Amino acid sequence: MKRSKRYLHLLSKVKHPIYPPKEAVMLLTQMATAKFVETTEAHIRLNLDPKYSDQQVRATVLLPHGTGKAIRIAVITKQSNIEGADLVGSEDLCERISRSSIDFDCLIATPDMMPAVAKLGKILGPRGLMPSPKSGTVTTNVAEAIQAFRKGQIEYRTDKTGIIHVPFGRVSFDPEDLYANLVAIKQSVEANKPSGASGQYWKSFVIATTMSPAIRLDMQQWI
Template identity: 55%
Template sequence: MSKLSKRFIKAAQLVETKIYKMQDAISLMKSIATANFIETAEVHIVLALEPKYADQQLRATVILPKGTGKTISVAVIARGEKITEALNSGADIVGSEELIDEISKGRLDFDKLIATPDIMPLIAKLGKVLGPKGLMPSPKAGTVTTNLHQAIQEFKAGKLEYKIDKTGILHIPFGKVNFTESDLLENLQSIQLSVDKNRPPGAKGKYWKNVYICTTMGPSIEVDITSFK
C-alpha cells in the first residue's frame, strides 16, 4: 500500500464526514487543491447498474459547456476530399492508410481518433493498439462519422466520452481547479443531464446511488445527489 503524503493527509482532514451540498463541495474541493500543478476536477457517480447485462450498460458522450481545460489533439483517418475537410476543420493529424501503418507501429501522439465509416474495416486491425488506450473509433462515441467538421469542433470544444466501469461507476473529468465555481457547476449539470438522458432501459428503481467529487491528487467529497440534480 502506498504511503499517503502529508499534503493529502492535511487536505483530507478538512473534509468532514458528511454529505455536502454541491456548491459547498466545489468550493471545498478548490480550496484543498494544493498540488504543484493545476489539478483536474473529477466526478465519480455510483449508479444502480449491473454492466454485465446488455440492457444496463452505459456509454455516451457529453459536451462540457465550459470545456475541459485541456488542449485536445485530434487525429483523423479518412480518404479523398475528407482529408481536406479534416485539415480545414482543425484536425492536428490527418492521414489514410499510411497513418494506420504508423499507429500499428506505436504512434499514439493524439487524444482522440476520428475515422470515416468507409475506412473502419482497415482500422479493425488496430484494436489491440487502440483498445487499451480507449482510442478505438466508434459510432456511439461520435468518432466514426462522415461529418468530420462537427466532430472535430465538438471534441476540441470539450466533448467527452464516458463509460460505466465493471462495478457500476462513472469516472468523468469536469474541468480544472482553476475554473470558477460557476463554470465547474455548469459542467457538472451538463453531465447530470446526459447521464439521465442516456439511462439504460434495464435500469430499475433508484438510478443514482452516490456522487463524489475530487481533484487528481485530492480526497473525495461526497455530494448530496439532490443538490447535484
C-alpha cells in the same frame, strides 16, 4: 495505504460524509494545493452490471466551459481537406497505430474506414480511443466532430465495475463554471440511462482533484 501529511490535512477539511454539489465544488477548489494546476474529476458509481450490453453507458457530453485541456485529434479518413485535426491519414495512420504509436487524445473515423480501424481494437479499446457512433467519433461530418471536441465535448463510459470517470475542468476555473460543467455531466448520464437499468440508478457521485481526497455529493440537492 500510508497517506502523506498533506493529504491527511486536506482530508481533515472534509467535515461531512456528503455535501450539496455546489458546496462540494467550492470546497474542492479550496483543497487544491499541488504545485501544478490540478484537474477536477467526477467518479460516478451506477447501479449497473456492464457485462450485459443493455447495462452499459457510452456517450458524449459538451461541457459548457470546456475541460481546460488542449487535446490532439487524429482522423482516419480518405476525405481530403480536413482542417482542425492534428493528424490525418487513412491506411498509413492505421499502420502507425498498429505499431502502438499513439500520440493523440481523440480519434475520429469515417464509416468507410471502420473495417480497417476495427482491426486496431486491441490497441485502441484499452485506451478508450476506439471510434464509435455513440460517442460521435464515427461520422461523415468530420469538421463538425472536430469542432465539437475542440469546444469541450468529451466521451465517457462505464468501466468494468459500472463506474464512470470523467474530468470536468481545472481547479483554476471559476467555481460557477465547474459547477455548470458538473451539471451537464449529471444531466447527460441521466439522459443516457440504459434500458437494462433497474432500481436505484445512482449509487454514488464523488468529485476530487488530481491530488485531493474525494467529496461525496448529495444527489437530492442539485440546484
